[in-house]
Every structure is written in structure tokens, then in C-alpha cells.
Amino acid sequence: MNDSATSPSPDNLDALVQEASRDFAAAAAPAELENAKARYLGKAGRITELLKGLAQAAPDQKKVMGALINEAKQRIEAALNARRQALADAELEQQLRAEALDVTLPGRGRGVGGLHPVTRAMERIEAIFGSMGFDVADGPEIESDWFNFTALNTPADHPARSMHDTFYVEGGHVLRTHTSPMQIRYAVQHVKRHRQLIDAGLPMPEIRVIAPGRTYRVDSDATHSPMFHQVEGLWVGENISFKDLKSVYIDFISAFFETTDLQVRFRPSYFPFTEPSAEIDMMFGSGPLKGRWLEVSGSGQVHPQVIRNMGLDPERYIGFAFGSGIDRLAMLRYGVGDLRLFFDGDLRFLSQFK
Known part of the structure; x- marks a missing residue:
């Protein structure tokens, strides 16, 4: 050492x-x-x-x-x-x-969001029909066979029940193929609330409702999507005629597109839940779609059996119903040529509608 x-x-x-x-x-x-x-x-x-x-x-x-x-x-x-x-x-x-920051630089603000064009169209539809005295009904997207088909007078062998058209889930339920089931649900509850008036032969407040929402069918191309949006309308009372249907729908379509420069026609058709039935077409008097008839809705007088399924006497009560594709109305309003653009989530497309 x-x-x-x-x-x-x-x-x-x-x-x-x-x-x-x-x-x-x-x-x-x-x-x-x-x-x-x-x-x-x-x-x-x-x-x-x-x-x-x-x-x-x-x-x-x-x-x-x-x-x-x-x-x-x-x-x-x-x-x-x-x-x-x-x-x-x-x-x-x-x-x-x-990691120094230049605090003299302007801040990075958050981007301003906006409503989806289909949401804009839906809110516009609700506002227009609301001004006409229609309620707005919302309900389940997974439906029973009764509300989705049977109550609407759709027979067991109807093609709409096929697996090719309908998404089936466990327990015999389906992803609703239209929002018409909400018409039945709303009408049944309405009748229950006013059963005493009905049984006493007194006037029942009219059923006047629209049912907007998502629906599902096995279909996909430029003008169809497996998930899409519909608005179904129903007006039932003691003296509701086909003339009322024409008047209401023409007023709606004119307000939605903000023009009276259009024509509307009703073509005879068939639907199990209405009789008589009609397809509704429209044609603009100007613009890029001038001179072309475009199908925008199905409609008709509510079938007597559907009236019975609501709990009403078809000899006393009558009404009309219609169903329109909200996505198609939005396509026509905004000049969109491919339905799939609405659901691709491309912000470059969606930001145009802010």
C-alpha cells in the first residue's frame, strides 16, 4: 500500500x-x-x-x-x-x-366544424313539416317483424322480407328497412291516449307525424347505400283525402328546394301499406336537371288493414302516407352525383357545406 x-x-x-x-x-x-x-x-x-x-x-x-x-x-x-x-x-x-416557441407567432386555432349535409337536410325537413303542424317521431333502429312488416300489411312472401333486401338479427328482429314502423308506434300510442274519445264517437285529434332517421337494406351503388336516411309521413283523420297528400307534398318540395319553378306528378304504383298508391316525381324548370323527371317519394292512401292495426276503424278514419329518401333530396339540393360521397368522411367534400 x-x-x-x-x-x-x-x-x-x-x-x-x-x-x-x-x-x-x-x-x-x-x-x-x-x-x-x-x-x-x-x-x-x-x-x-x-x-x-x-x-x-x-x-x-x-x-x-x-x-x-x-x-x-x-x-x-x-x-x-x-x-x-x-x-x-x-x-x-x-x-x-x-423546443423553443416563438410566442409572437399567431396561434393555431381549431378548425370550425359544421353540420353534415344530410343532417342539414333532415333539420330542414323537420322545420318545414313542423310549420305544417306535424310532430317528429323517433324510435328503434332494430325492429320487430310486426312493426317493420306485418303491421304495415306486408305479406310473409313479400320480396322485401328476403335476406337479399333485409338485414336480420338474432331473435327474429331486423334492422329497420324504412322508418314506417315509427308511424305505427306513434299511431298506436296516439290512439291509446284518445281511446275514450274514440269509443264515445267523439272526434279524435288527427294523427299528423313524420319519422326521419336511419334505415338499412342490402344495397350499394352510386345512388344506394346499405345505410341510408328516410323520412316517412303520416296524416290520419276523418276527412283526409288524396288531395291533401298532393297539397302537403307539393308545398313541402317547393319549400325544401326554395322554388316554385318545378312540376310534380303522381304515378300509379303499388305498396302493400297504401291503396291506392303513387310514386311522386318532380322536374325542375331550370338548372342542370331541367326537363328530367326524378323520383323523390312513394305515397298513397293508408291501407284499411294498416288503419285497423293502429286500433282504428277504417270505415271512419282515413289518411295518407309518404316516404322520401333524405339522402336523395340532399343530393338534388346540393348537386351531388354520388351518394357514397356523403359517407366517405372526406373533409374536402364535407367542408363545402359549412
Whole structure:
């Protein structure tokens, strides 16, 4: 063992502290600093060797020498910690410079959102019919066979019940193929509320409701989607005629497109829930669609069996119903040629409707 280990003097210890401080100061990275620490404070470090050498010192020297060595150790540890802090501060300063923000630049504001064009069309439809005294009904998108088909006089062998047209789910339920089930649900509840008036032969408040919402069919192309939107309308009372249907729908279509420069025609058709039935076509008098008949709705006088399924007497109550594709109305209003654009989620397309 060397003399500094067996008989360390204050001068030798001061020199050792200064040497350690210089090595620590020369360390440019935390790893280099830890290597320097090991040379002085590690298991085989110079301070550790000095402490081990106390075992060979005379008893009267151990206390004095031990105090000197511990003081030197504390000074070396203080120099080590100071250099650690200096390296950490330098690293933080470098990070802050790299991530510095120019607070004089204008802030990045959030983009302004907007309603989906189909939502805009739906709200417009609800507002127009609301001004005519129609309620708005909403209901389940998973329906029972009764409300979706049977109550609407759709026979068991009707093609609409085919797996090719309808999404079936467990328990005999379906994803509703139209929003007409809500007409039945609304009418049944309406009749229940006014049953005493009906049984007493007194006038029942008319049923006047629209049912907008999502519907589902197995179909997909430029003008059809497996998920689409419909609005079904129903007006039932004691003296509601086909003339009322024509008047209401023409007023609606004129208000929706904000023009009277259009023609509307009713073509005879067939639907199991109306009799007689009609397809509704329209033709603009100007614009890119001028001169083209476009189908916009199915309609008709409510079938007597459907009136019975509502809990009413078809000899006393009569009414009309219609069903329009909200997506198609939106396509015509905004000049969109492909239905799928509404559901692709492309912000470049959707931002046009803000």
C-alpha cells in the first residue's frame, strides 16, 4: 500500500480532491462522469482504498486519519453532485432551445366544424313539416317483424322480407328497412291516449307525424347505400283525402328546394301499406336537371288493414302516407352525383357545406 493510503496528509487529501474535481469537470456527459466517480468513490476507488488502509494505522491515528478522509470524501461527493447538476442543467437548456416557441407567432386555432349535409337536410325537413303542424317521431333502429312488416300489411312472401333486401338479427328482429314502423308506434300510442274519445264517437285529434332517421337494406351503388336516411309521413283523420297528400307534398318540395319553378306528378304504383298508391316525381324548370323527371317519394292512401292495426276503424278514419329518401333530396339540393360521397368522411367534400 502506498504512503497516501497508510498515512494520508491534509496536503495529499487536498490534492486528491482537486484532482477529482478536475476529472469531474472534464466529463462532458453523464456516462463519463460516472466513470470518473468510480475512480475515486467506487469499490476500488482511491477514497475507498484510503478507508481500507485505516486498518493498518495505529489506534491513536485512526480517528484523526478517518476524519480527514471522510472530509475529503464529502468534498469529492459535493464536486460530483455539482457536476451532475451542471450537466443536467446544460441538457435542459439544450432541450429548451430545441423546443423553443416563438410566442409572437399567431396561434393555431381549431378548425370550425359544421353540420353534415344530410343532417342539414333532415333539420330542414323537420322545420318545414313542423310549420305544417306535424310532430317528429323517433324510435328503434332494430325492429320487430310486426312493426317493420306485418303491421304495415306486408305479406310473409313479400320480396322485401328476403335476406337479399333485409338485414336480420338474432331473435327474429331486423334492422329497420324504412322508418314506417315509427308511424305505427306513434299511431298506436296516439290512439291509446284518445281511446275514450274514440269509443264515445267523439272526434279524435288527427294523427299528423313524420319519422326521419336511419334505415338499412342490402344495397350499394352510386345512388344506394346499405345505410341510408328516410323520412316517412303520416296524416290520419276523418276527412283526409288524396288531395291533401298532393297539397302537403307539393308545398313541402317547393319549400325544401326554395322554388316554385318545378312540376310534380303522381304515378300509379303499388305498396302493400297504401291503396291506392303513387310514386311522386318532380322536374325542375331550370338548372342542370331541367326537363328530367326524378323520383323523390312513394305515397298513397293508408291501407284499411294498416288503419285497423293502429286500433282504428277504417270505415271512419282515413289518411295518407309518404316516404322520401333524405339522402336523395340532399343530393338534388346540393348537386351531388354520388351518394357514397356523403359517407366517405372526406373533409374536402364535407367542408363545402359549412
